[in-house]
Amino acid sequence: MRALLTPISPVTFRRVPTAFLIIYALLLALGLGLSTAYWAINGDPPFGSLRLGSWQAWPKLGSPEADPYMRAIIARRGDVPLATGEGLGFTARTDSEGRPLDSACTYSIGAVAPIARLWTLTLYDGDGRLPITELRRRTFTSAEVLRDSQDRFTITLSRTLQPGNWLQLPASGPFTVVLRLYDPPGAAGANLEEADFPVIQRLECGA
C-alpha cells in the first residue's frame, strides 16, 4: 500500500492545490482589503479624534495634515469640513452617561460653551439630515440663546413643547447634535477642556 501511495500523493497534493491556494489567497486579499476599506470610509476617521465628554471632533480633518483615512472619508461624504482656523465642529451621539441619543427622550443641554466668536448647536436625524419638525427650528446660535443672570443657558430637546430654549426632536429614531465653534481662539482644539463644554443630560424617556 505504501509503495503505491507515495508516488501519487506529491502529484495530487501539489499541482491542483497550489493553483487553487494562490487564487484563494488573492480572492481573500481582494475581498478582505476592499471590504475593510469600504467599511472604513463609511465610518468615522479611525485616528486623531478629540473626545471631550459626549463631544467628539477631528481637529485635523480641516488641515493639510489630514491622514489618508480622513481624506478618503471627506471624498466619500462629499463634505467640506471646517478648516483649521475657521472653526471646529463637535458631534455628540450619546448623552453624558454614554447612552445613545433617542428622540423618545427629553434632554437638557447646558450650561456653558467654549469661548468662540460664535457657536451654533444643530440637530440632525439618524441619516445626518436636518430633521423636519413642526417647530421648524433646528439650531441655536450663541447670539440668540436665552441666558440666565449668570450667563448660563439651557437648551431643552424634546418632542413636546418646553419653556425657554426648545428644540423639537424628530418623531422617532436616533439623532445627533453638532456644536460648531466658529473662529475659536488658539489653534483648533488646542486649549479646550471638557469642563467648558455643555453637558447633555437625559431627563426622562416617554413612550
Place this chain on the structure above:
Amino acid sequence: MRGFGRFIIATLCGIVIAVGVHIVAILASPHLADRDAFNNVQSTLTAERAQLVSAPGGEDTWLPRPDPAVAVATCAFDLANGPMRIAARVGSLPLSFSFHKESGGVFFAVTDRAAVRGELEIVTMTARQLDEARAAEDENDPSRDVRIVAPDRQGFVIVRVVAPSPSLRPQAEEAAKAVTCTAEQDT
C-alpha cells in the same frame, strides 16, 4: 496535515496582501470618488462671483450636515489660465475663506480678522506663477497682494458667512454671493 499547513500559509499570505489592497484602496479613493465636493462645484469654474452652495436654513444643498446659520458659497479655480484673486468686503458678520484641493483636503484658511481696511483679498497661484510674479515685480513698489501657493492646479474656495440670528440670514446670503473670484490674465 501538510495540506492544512499550506492552507494556513495561503490564508496568511492573503491577509498580508489584503493589508496592501486596503492601503491602496484608501489612498486611491479620493481620486476615484465621483460624488466629492469638487465634482459638485465644477460648474462654477467660469463664474466671476461665488456661487451659493447652501443658503442659510440648510435646505436644498448637496452639502452633508449643513449648518442652518451659515451661508456657504464657492468658487472653483483652475490656475492654468493664471492666478485667481478672491476678494470680499467684510461686514459685521463672521466671514471666512477656506482653500481646498481638487481631491479634497484644505490647504489654507483665513477669516475676516485678517482683513485690511475692510477688504479680505487673497491671490492663489501655482509655485511657478509665484516665481514669475516675483520676477516681474518692481522693487520700489512691491505688491501688497497676499499670495497663497496652491499645491494643485485645480481646486475650490469655500466662503462661509455666519448669521448669528435668523433675521441676518438674508444679509449673510448676500455677503456670500458678493464675493468675487476673478482669474488674472498673466500678472
